[in-house]
Amino acid sequence: MLLQTISELRFRLAVHRRKESNKIGLVPTMGTLHQGHISLIERAIAENDLVVVSIFVNPLQFAPTEDLSSYPRQLDRDLEICEQLGVDLVFAPEPAEINSSGDTQALNFTTAVVPPASMTGVLCGKYRPDHFKGVATIVTKILNIVRPDRAYFGQKDAQQLAIIYRLVKDLNIPVQIISCPIVRGASGLALSSRNQYLTPDEKQQAAEIYRSLQKAQLAFDRRRFKARDLVSLVEQELNRVEGVKIQYIELVDPVNLQPIEEIKHTGLLAIAAYVGSTRLIDNIVLQKRQPIIAIDGPAGAGKSTVTRRLAHKLDLLYLDTGAMYRAVTWLAMESGIDIEDSEAIASLITDLDLKLTSPNGADLPTVVHVNGQEVTNAIRTPEVTANVSAIASQVAVRKKLVEMQQQLGKEGGLIAEGRDIGTNVFPDAELKIFLTASAAERARRRWQDLQNQGRDIDIEQLEKDIQQRDEKDSNRAIAPLKKADDAIELITDDLSIDEVIQKIVDLYQQI
């Protein structure tokens, strides 16, 4: 329902508010809605009982030289989109209705909200002096008019978001501000109403902005934390692109927006650039994750015991990759699919929902859920054991599981063991260990285990088998065994498990 006056809107909201538990969500926009706005609206709808979308091209945030008169406006189409999405109320006032006619100069003739100078003197604020005063004034007015429980803003306008967080805190406005991730087009270009100004060539050039930020993300992932390095990398990338003129590239604290020289925890790398005559902004948040420990090494070196105990001791998630392959094997068997039918298995796992959780004890197995069902014990039967290597050698399975492992790794705070964890799955792990022992020692340990089980096997034969297995593992086409260049080799011939664990704990504490 479209409402253009404050009194109509207040009446509708009062009716709704009579029920105490009803939550109101607000999505403030300047219209010409695109998928970015739509993502905010969908989230608001999912989290509230009533959703108000405001559409108002705010004159107070445009300098006299800026594009207020040409800013795209398409109210009819926006209303259709809102209706399709199930928005309850669209508030689209004329400037006079909320006493906000005129450009930034009009701020001298009204009561204005002035955000902290420290937050408006950086990034866009340097080039658009009264812009955030105009934004803060209008956002405060709309929050006062609607009085929502939650208001939704995009991370795309990171400076605006930080200022609004601060504004509601400083002015004690009772609303929860929700930040929503940036929505991008297929080329990576952040969606914006102003993208309409771009020609097809300019759109291609504009996509380079995000590509250059991704380069910085990659450098950051490789532990480059200095503003100087990250900023100059983006600068170099963009200087190569014809048609793009950088206005600023800055690394700041995402909360108080103060410039930072080196990222300790989190940094906002923000950019504004002209593509032709269109000014675009974009940003990424660079966040240090909890460390990852990758443990690789030959079979029989004690990786799984060491890893499991370390996970418990250091309170890390044990990314039990073996359990993941077992889970897929169990699922294939449970679904009655032939284990060798790699096509059927590939399609079986397209929407695989696999969850690993830490157990309560050091020597207990990882708790595993597949598609919502707990399978911790079911994946460890002899039948599954017999089939797991046939499953693990399938390219599609491997690809899917490595993707899932890397996804889990984004948050960090995990430890994993295998043959190629440090070389292939987490090449950027903070600590890589290559855990090994001589073939003779591994044969001796295996022989001891078998003796304990009452089995007497020739120790020389065991050693030969181990050497052959090492040879085979090192020459596999997929995921060969190889020490990563930056891995620390631990030869455990003369070490007890506790000593190995202590050495790794010491290394972890030095990260």
Ligand code: AMP
């Ligand atoms: P605007 O209409 O440009 O004032 O934007 C209205 C809201 O949508 C603001 O909170 C923006 O940050 C948000 N927004 C705009 N573009 C995007 C995007 N590509 N992804 C996420 N949020 C966005």
